[in-house]
Amino acid sequence: MLTRLSPYLRQRLAFLVAGNVVLLVAIALLLKQGASFSDVLERCGPDVAPTVLAGLGMTGVIFTGAIDISIASIIVVAGTVFGILVQRGGSPAACYAACVLVTWLLSMVNGWLVRGLRVPAIIITLAGLTFYRGLALVIADMAIPSFTGNISVPDEAFHGPGKVYGGWILVAVLAGALAWEAFARVPRRWLALGSSEEACRLAGLNPGRILQSAFCASGLFLGLAGLIFVTRVQAIEPARMALGFELQVIGAVVLGGTNIFGGEGCFAGTVLGALFLYFTAQVLVYAGVNPYFQEAVTGALIIGVIGLDCALHRRRKLLEELA
């Protein structure tokens, strides 16, 4: 698999592996008496699972040259539906299934809109970002009498995927996704579409269908991410839940070496990128940095990394542009 990666991507993966090791060492050094390092690693799995899973789907979408910035709001709709079903007395399995299904459906809708309206994906999903959050609020208003802003899910039976199995779901899906990327044809078609839509068409592929398959796969990954995200919290707040989650995910994807314009990248990079962002936040926590600074530091880090990435790509892009 590694032989297929470009030198640029291999460099990026090496950088991320080294960076993650350095951050882990920093955490180990910063640990206070009484806290154990294995706890940190154990918590890491469920904590990072939503970002990684959503990131895998986003990687596929960005491969094709599109993007989806409405993922946080989609998770909110799924969470709201989940909360309502729980309050109506649904069984855990049914609630989980509904959560994944809603996410998948809304992702597919995004795909249809991008294909059908011929409008840049970023604009469609920017509209989705606000539309879906409003949809979640309206659904909650209608389904729950005297809705006050949050739907509480106190029953521990409904927190399985998030609190108990999160890490295992992550490992299983990750193994499957990496193997799939290495051997299947579909991810390579996404990359082909991102490289050149025209070449894709000339090669007898259907660009619209390839784009749709990327949104479809993204919906499935996002469904699992949303399931873990939703079942980790005690109360679902449609107005505030998952704010800024999309940027975190896009940050992880771009950090992982996937070209934001499509056509280049790998799943493994996204995983390492998400871990890098997570460990950085943890280092800030263990170093006792004021929590108010965290948002600013995370924002600066993402801008810095993406900026560096674009500056490195710049020379090549300029040559292409002027050729």
Place this chain on the structure above:
Amino acid sequence: MRRWVLPLLLLAEVALFTAIGGVSFHGPGDVARYFASYFGDLLAQSAPVLLLGFGMTLVLITAGIDLSVGSMVALVAAVMATRPSGPGFWWTAVPLGLVLAVLLGLTNGGLIAWLDIPPIIATLGTMIFYRGLCFVVLGDAEKSPFIDVPGYEWFGQFSGVAIVVGLVLVGGGACFVRSRWRRELLMLGGNRVAARYAAIPVNRRLCEVYGLVGLLAFAAALCFTARNSSVSASSLTGLELKVIVAVVLGGTRVQGGAGSIVGTFFGVLVVAALDEGLRGAATWGDRHLPFKISHLQYLLLGALLVAGVWLNTRAGADKK
């Protein structure tokens, strides 16, 4: 066709919400007075969106976008709010805000022009970053030094807003419409490679445009703080979306290369009337609708954005 669609939409909207709001009139003088105060209030209320809308139009013309405007205005207002109140506010806080706003705008421009980050990604990042800085500056506090500054509330009243907006719209617009600068921006948005071949300093123009948005964000912060008189770290979230929807409704293409400031003016009024109307219709909504009518705003903004972009794209395709 678009020329009369937006004013008509605005009138229909106002009529609908007036009917729902249940205002009773006695004679034509009453009607005139009501609408005079209504539109005056609308203008004063929508000043930040209006000012930023002009900047956003220019940004969209260059095929860019600026998502950080809401955070930018909030950060400028937050930094100004940390200065002590009183007459001294005018020569400490206000110049500080001005310099900061332009610097924030130029940061966006620099990231986009010199580092070549796609505008939407760069400004999505600075949106989070500037908002984070707001929390660093203010924490959980809500500050309001603006009340005790002599003459400050003028910026929140109709006359002040009308003069600031008029200055930007008429003064700026008159210089802009026939300028070489405007044609360079249009060309830059239409075809960047061609612009570079035509010896247009692409990077400098981009920095100038985003810097100008920063300057307008400062004016917006003045109008906002004068009207609301207090600021907290989470104020003005979601402002950028209103601005973008308004600009797109006004006929500016997101793909760049075309845009109209007058269209933006009406687009902003349509969005602002929607905002005001939904707030005014709260009691009606509680009685007749199964959900809170204010939540409808998110849905309508999203739908309007898609509809506007779709119409603009189709109009552009027809021209070709």
